[in-house]
Amino acid sequence: MSTPHLWIRAEARPTEQRVPIVPADAARLIADGFAVTVEESPTRIIPIENFVAAGCSVAPFGSWVDAPDGAVVVGIKELPEDPADLSHTHVYFAHAYKGQEGAQEVLDRFRRGGGQLLDVEYLTVDGRRVVAFGFWAGYVGAALAVLRHRGLLSGGVAPMSRADLDEQLRASAEGHDPERALVIGSRGRSGRGAIEALETAGCAITRWDRADTETLDKDALLAHDLLINCVVSDTKREPFVDTADLDVPRRLRTVGDVTCDVTSEANLLPLNTAITTWDEPVRAFGSEGNPLEVIAIDNLPSLLPLESSESFSAELTPLLPDLAERQGAWAASLEWFHRHLI
Structure with a gap:
């Protein structure tokens, strides 16, 4: 069985502290015959020394552009704008298949360079995603919405540990009647994370899923204090909250948009x-x-960078033996790439 060279790139976004493969999993991959190179990073939550101890090679920040032919570049968020043409295989969240802003430019870079995109969002088995940051996205998105609703989020946010965040949520519940919080998409990863955070915060939770939104009860939706949107949709449908809802009487004051498809149709x-x-x-x-406030941060899990990195790595690494032959979930992601590259 062939084992590709995995090149873990440093994230271009200055606020991104996550890493797709943690040292303990990297050590297991190396024991199984993988070569693993890790770029130096000024922001990563895990020190480079931990990767060295696991047996990884080290490369300078941004050196993936000169990685050997055949290396698979593994990251999380968007690539930098240079180089204009992409020749390697890249594994990351590209957000390029639902008409998002800049999606065509991303695909054009692969088209010109002859590279290949294996978007993590489309790693699926029987149509079900098998790798995601969803739980932690839902957890953080709901937590920030509660803290804002309770008047305890007045400035910026920064990475923290789950223990610190949970302490804030429990303390914020003191002296408050339980807010009515609606989680749409409650059975998915993000929804489960959102519910766990809301339970920690002492909220009264309503759970909606697909059947509950086929015919949308807008009055019932607007009768909640908080809305946490965890629904991923590929097609246009009746919106949960639109500009027409701003002027109507409503209880809803705070929206946590975990899905964050803000530029998608x-x-x-x-x-x-x-x-x-x-x-x-x-x-x-x-x-x-009659105010309404929206939180729509598109890298929510990076606010809990260690916990989210560990859980993501635990889901990704068991799939990597099938990467060389593009089998299993990799075949599904590759099909999406070819479909949209035409």
């Missing part, structure tokens, strides 16, 4: 069409007497 919260950031996590809509 399938955006289920089309009142908001841009991400929010760590420095400015909240966007305000509505009026002073």
